[in-house]
Amino acid sequence: MFKMLKLIKKYSITLLLLSINTSLYSQITTGDTNVVITTRYRPEIIETDKISILPQLVAPSVSERTYTYHFPSILYHPQSVYTPIDPIFLKPEKAEILFDNYIEVAGGNYLSSFFNANIHNTQHEYNTYGLSLKHHAANQSDNPKNALFSDNYIKAFGLREKGDDVYAEIEYQRNAINYYGYLDKFSDLSLDSIIQIFHDITSKARWNRDNPKYKNQLELELNLFNHQNFNEQTIDIVNSFEKSIQSNLVQLDIEANYTQFYSTSKYNRFTLGFKPHYNFKYKKINLDIGLNTNYLLDSNTNYIYIAPSLRVETDIIPKKIKAYLGGFGNLGQNTFKSVSRENLFIGNNTMYLNPYIWKFYTGMHGSFNKVVQFGFDLKHEIIKDQYFFINDTTVLRSFVTIKDDLNRTTLSGEIKIDLNKKFSFNILGNYYSYAIVTQQQAWHMPFHDLSFIAKSHLANKIYFSGSYYITSSREAIDLAGEQNTLKAINDINLAFEYRYKPNISGFLQVNNILNNRYQLWNNYRAQGLNVLAGISFSL
Numbered sequence: 001m002f003k004m005l006k007l008i009k010k011y012s013i014t015l016l017l018l019s020i021n022t023s024l025y026s027q028i029t030t031g032d033t034n035v036v037i038t039t040r041y042r043p044e045i046i047e048t049d050k051i052s053i054l055p056q057l058v059a060p061s062v063s064e065r066t067y068t069y070h071f072p073s074i075l076y077h078p079q080s081v082y083t084p085i086d087p088i089f090l091k092p093e094k095a096e097i098l099f100d101n102y103i104e105v106a107g108g109n110y111l112s113s114f115f116n117a118n119i120h121n122t123q124h125e126y127n128t129y130g131l132s133l134k135h136h137a138a139n140q141s142d143n144p145k146n147a148l149f150s151d152n153y154i155k156a157f158g159l160r161e162k163g164d165d166v167y168a169e170i171e172y173q174r175n176a177i178n179y180y181g182y183l184d185k186f187s188d189l190s191l192d193s194i195i196q197i198f199h200d201i202t203s204k205a206r207w208n209r210d211n212p213k214y215k216n217q218l219e220l221e222l223n224l225f226n227h228q229n230f231n232e233q234t235i236d237i238v239n240s241f242e243k244s245i246q247s248n249l250v251q252l253d254i255e256a257n258y259t260q261f262y263s264t265s266k267y268n269r270f271t272l273g274f275k276p277h278y279n280f281k282y283k284k285i286n287l288d289i290g291l292n293t294n295y296l297l298d299s300n301t302n303y304i305y306i307a308p309s310l311r312v313e314t315d316i317i318p319k320k321i322k323a324y325l326g327g328f329g330n331l332g333q334n335t336f337k338s339v340s341r342e343n344l345f346i347g348n349n350t351m352y353l354n355p356y357i358w359k360f361y362t363g364m365h366g367s368f369n370k371v372v373q374f375g376f377d378l379k380h381e382i383i384k385d386q387y388f389f390i391n392d393t394t395v396l397r398s399f400v401t402i403k404d405d406l407n408r409t410t411l412s413g414e415i416k417i418d419l420n421k422k423f424s425f426n427i428l429g430n431y432y433s434y435a436i437v438t439q440q441q442a443w444h445m446p447f448h449d450l451s452f453i454a455k456s457h458l459a460n461k462i463y464f465s466g467s468y469y470i471t472s473s474r475e476a477i478d479l480a481g482e483q484n485t486l487k488a489i490n491d492i493n494l495a496f497e498y499r500y501k502p503n504i505s506g507f508l509q510v511n512n513i514l515n516n517r518y519q520l521w522n523n524y525r526a527q528g529l530n531v532l533a534g535i536s537f538s539l
Contacts, residue, residue: 106507106534110527111139114534120157129158141180147527149177165208173200177344179396181523186395194396198340199226214243225337232336233260248280259352261336267352269298271333277309286313294331296354305331305356321366329358334387339401343389345524347398351387358382363412376413383408388443389521391478397523400479406442407435426453440483441475444521448472463497476522486519503538 106114113135120130137150155171175198182189201224208217217240225232235258242251255273260266277290290309296302307329316323332355340346358381365375386406389399411431418424429450434442450470457463471489492514497507508531515528 101539102536103539104534104536106532108532109530110141112530112532113137113139114532119539126162127158127160129156131156141527147178147180149175151175165206165210167206167208168204170203171201174198175200179345179398181345181391181397181521181525182395183397189395196228196344200224200337214241216241223337225335225340227336227340230263230336231261234258234335234337248278250276250278252276257333259333259335261352267299269296269333269352269354271296271331271354273331275309284314287311288326290328292328292330296331298352298354301354305329307358316364317366320368321364323362323364325362327358327360329356331355332357332383339387343399343521345396345398345521346389347392347394347396347400351401351403353385353387353401353403355383355385355387357384371418373416373418374414376411379410379412381406381408381410388439388445390443390476391522393479397478399521402439402443404439405437408442409433422458423456424454426451428453441477443476444474444486446472446474461499463499465495467491467493469493478522484522486522489518489520490514490516491518505536506534507536508533 101119102117104114104116108114115133115135117133118130119132120128132153132155134153135151138148141147152174153171154173155169157167157169159165159167176195178191178194179196180194182194202221203223204219204221206217206219209215217238219236219238221234221236223232223234223236225234236255237257238253238255240251240253242249244250253273253275255271255275257269257271257273259269261268272295274293274295275290277288279286279288281287288309288311292305292307292309294305296305309326309328311324311326313322313324315321334353334355336352359379360381361377361379363375363377365373367373383406385403387401387403390402391397392400409432412429414426414428416424416426427450429448431448432446434445436442448470449472452468453465454467455463455465469489469491473488474486475483476486477483491512493509493511494513495507495509497505499505511530511532512526512528517525517528519525
């Protein structure tokens with residue numbers, strides 16, 4: 001242990017000397033570091049998630065679209081390891097400021113129940129604090145049997161905005177779902193033998209300083225995650241610093257992470273990231289040049305990864321169309337918690353992987369006029385130790401992870417049409433190409449996906465939206481080598497809302513109208529047509 005600490009100290013001193021003498025800086029995108037608490041009532045109904053394990057119904061609340069490359073981490077909703085469809089280039093829709101405190105109550109077929117409440121103090125000069133509660137469950141299912149779930153969430157938070165901003169929160173989530181992809185001949189399994197329960201406790205603290213000379217944000221996060229006999233503890237510390245020098249910007253990100261996992265065996269991992277970068281303008285070109293340095297120490301590895309980072313951006317048509325290109329290398333880290341979020345039905349054999357990713361990209365985005373906006377992006381990734389999910393051969397047919405090196409090319413495109421702010425229509429799509437080394441296929445990864453999303457409203461009283469999601473067929477396999485092709489997903493959803501008064505509304509969501517029991521994961525089929533209806537009211 002003493003030798004290990006001495007080695008860490010030696011590498012830390014070396015990295016510090018490199019950072020002082022180098023002129024290269026890594027890429028971060030901290031932007032405005034001010035903390036904003038958004039807890040107001042949002043009456044608009046969201047579209048159904050493209051890949052969301054049914055009968056888990058979509059909650060009747062909406063988060064504002066960011067229209068940036070954002071890879072959502074939806075807690076315990078299974079999603080494949082490919083990039084999900086998400087708006088990528090366009091500007092966010094204008095937020096509707098209505099009421100701060102709200103309650104939503106709903107129910108549906110499958111004896112589903114839904115409750116969501118957000119309560120906090122309002123109109124205080126310096127302090128904001130509050131409480132969020134959420135419950136969502138399905139209590140009846142058929143074909144497959146016992147495809148039940150229960151999600152429960154509570155969060156307390158507080159923010160002080162006098163002088164330096166200080167924010168803190170603590171949240172607890174309990175999620176229960178059954179293994180229901182078991183063999184038909186074991187249909188008499190008891191609920192106790194197939195249920196799995198996740199416990200997740202997270203606490204965060206953030207300190208933010210913003211003055212004319214520099215900006216700095218320090219964040220600490222502690223997480224305790226438990227699933228049956230598996231326990232994981234994670235500590236993450238991130239400091240982001242930026243300083244303007246004339247019209248240029250110097251930024252530095254430092255992150256330290258420690259993960260401990262224990263069950264029948266133990267695993268410990270420490271990582272340190274040191275990422276300076278420099279943003280400046282040369283004529284009409286914006287450049288961001290940096291260096292990504294990652295140190296990894298675990299049971300098998302003691303290594304420093306160093307890679308450059310570059311982004312170039314310029315206007316093709318000023319204030320209308322921009323083009324960009326760039327590339328970087330960076331260390332990725334999966335945890336038992338992150339893998340469980342991707343696939344709810346994970347089993348006992350889950351590897352801790354630290355994939356190293358080289359990413360190169362180019363693209364263009366902008367608008368022709370106030371009505372039509374567009375964007376496209378071409379990306380190539382070289383990933384060492386990408387993980388894939390395959391079925392084990394146990395009675396429950398749960399999943400394990402295997403690894404292989406992967407080259408993935410993604411072509412993404414998006415068009416948005418907005419007519420008079422009363423009707424909007426989005427088309428988003430991705431095409432994927434894979435090259436792997438030892439595996440036959442990129443298991444559970446699609447070759448393309450496409451979404452159509454439309455929204456409209458009448459007289460600020462009736463709001464409705466529709467969505468159509470398409471995902472190509474995917475290949476799956478189990479440990480015995482039995483291969484299966486999962487059919488393409490076609491999912492149509494509709495949502496309606498009637499605003500009776502400014503603070504009271506009723507809503508109806510109809511999901512999977514085609515009643516298509518497609519396979520989200522091998523042997524795990526979606527439930528068919530499902531409905532959720534309820535009311536929302538602010539306090």
